[in-house]
Amino acid sequence: MASTTRRPSTAAAGRRAAAEARTLDVVERLLAEGASFTELSVERIAAEAGLSRSTFYLYFRDKTELILRLAASLKSGIFQVGVEWRADGIADGLEGLAEAYLQIIRHYRRRPATYAAVLEVAGYDRTVRDALQAGQQRFIDRIAGRLAREQRAGRTSPDFDPERAAQVMAWGGEQVIARHVIDTEDDLEEDTRIANELAAAHWHGTYRRPSST
Amino acid sequence: MASTTRRPSTAAAGRRAAAEARTLDVVERLLAEGASFTELSVERIAAEAGLSRSTFYLYFRDKTELILRLAASLKSGIFQVGVEWRADGIADGLEGLAEAYLQIIRHYRRRPATYAAVLEVAGYDRTVRDALQAGQQRFIDRIAGRLAREQRAGRTSPDFDPERAAQVMAWGGEQVIARHVIDTEDDLEEDTRIANELAAAHWHGTYRRPSST
DNA sequence: GCTGCGCTGGACATAGTGTCCAACTCTTTG
DNA sequence: CAAAGAGTTGGACACTATGTCCAGCGCAGC
Numbered sequence A, B: 001m002a003s004t005t006r007r008p009s010t011a012a013a014g015r016r017a018a019a020e021a022r023t024l025d026v027v028e029r030l031l032a033e034g035a036s037f038t039e040l041s042v043e044r045i046a047a048e049a050g051l052s053r054s055t056f057y058l059y060f061r062d063k064t065e066l067i068l069r070l071a072a073s074l075k076s077g078i079f080q081v082g083v084e085w086r087a088d089g090i091a092d093g094l095e096g097l098a099e100a101y102l103q104i105i106r107h108y109r110r111r112p113a114t115y116a117a118v119l120e121v122a123g124y125d126r127t128v129r130d131a132l133q134a135g136q137q138r139f140i141d142r143i144a145g146r147l148a149r150e151q152r153a154g155r156t157s158p159d160f161d162p163e164r165a166a167q168v169m170a171w172g173g174e175q176v177i178a179r180h181v182i183d184t185e186d187d188l189e190e191d192t193r194i195a196n197e198l199a200a201a202h203w204h205g206t207y208r209r210p211s212s213t
Numbered sequence C: 001g002c003t004g005c006g007c008t009g010g011a012c013a014t015a016g017t018g019t020c021c022a023a024c025t026c027t028t029t030g
Numbered sequence D: 001c002a003a004a005g006a007g008t009t010g011g012a013c014a015c016t017a018t019g020t021c022c023a024g025c026g027c028a029g030c
Helices: A010-032 A042-049 A053-059 A063-075 A078-086 A093-109 A112-122 A126-152 A162-183 A188-207 B010-032 B042-049 B053-059 B063-075 B078-086 B093-109 B112-122 B126-152 B162-183 B188-207
Strands: none
Touching: A010 A042, A010 A053, A010 A063, A010 A112, A042 A053, A063 A078, A063 A112, A063 A126, A078 A093, A078 A126, A093 A112, A093 A162, A093 A188, A112 A126, A112 A162, A126 A162, A126 A188, A162 A188, A162 B162, A162 B188, A188 B162, A188 B188, B010 B042, B010 B053, B010 B063, B010 B112, B042 B053, B063 B078, B063 B112, B063 B126, B078 B126, B093 B112, B093 B162, B093 B188, B112 B126, B112 B162, B126 B162, B126 B188, B162 B188
């Protein structure tokens, strides 16, 4: 039996990829329609995506994989905002910070239900929580680096630990943005106000904190 | 049949109250031992509390009632801290704020697993989420009042909305404290550092934010 | 010592998860 | 074009939960 096995069909691979994408879309749609991820059954998801439940389990290890993939796609693109802002010079300062926060808010605004679902599952699933935390750590590192530079340049108080301050801003800021986006209707003006408030609080509270002397 | 019914026994009422308290204690113990509330079954809880599952459902409407009662007992006492701090004059200023935050952290430190469980359930149960939110709103109102006074006295920038600023601090601050308490071991020094950092960020970022003129 | 309250154990209906497999269909390939 | 393997399906299974219901037991109170 030389090579009795047949090469995996590329057409099939394509169909499968399409089915997976369709499944993820379906989940996002159902979430947007008000379902909570927890109460969404695999039965329902598979049916709406046009697959049998068995096939669902061929494509995804379990329900958690769905949310992990949604989380990944939700977060991709966000980090870019941080990069742009951090490129000292272009749009730096308080205005730049506010603009960056606004961009993050607008990013999540496109898929608030998905964001809510990811946070919901993170509450009881370690895998998801760890994935989120890893992504957030990259942010914290960048902010800490920037704060250290500000301190060296004498532009903010030297009396705090950059890592801890970055952590406080990241944790708090993410929560503020999450609750705002999830709990309120889409409204560019209000988003701008929240972005400005958060930026001002962080700017004067940390990036330009007066020395205690 | 005049009064065939017997007066409800006070002894029984006492036993029942004791059993309920025991049940809540058991849940907290199991949570502290590492269980997540979601994966804790009523079967298990009832058994450990020495009741039958049927009796559990006589005492508690459902699992959610457990977490609601734990949330209430966890939150009671916290508000007091805010009151003390807000009594302008005694331990006011940055040091007072840091002290208040430290007290809040130390409060949650006594029952971190319970705190984690409450937040976990809040992620997917509207009842619990609403209960938490209601409590937080009281905080926000107080802080907003204080900020408005600071603005009138010219001690902080008049260019922000006190309500929104209070919301940002409360949402962010609560998250910072929650993650710190839940994710790290009990350590008074580190707790103090986080309390100081949070206080400084809020103080300079909001309570004493420079005017943008 | 009667009697009814409080509690129990166990059964039930319901609903979900994840696994497994025989059978079917569709696609590739010789 | 037809054989055969790849891909998919439906349905059954074993589990684990939740919340409801009820007959009956034993102890407390009269």
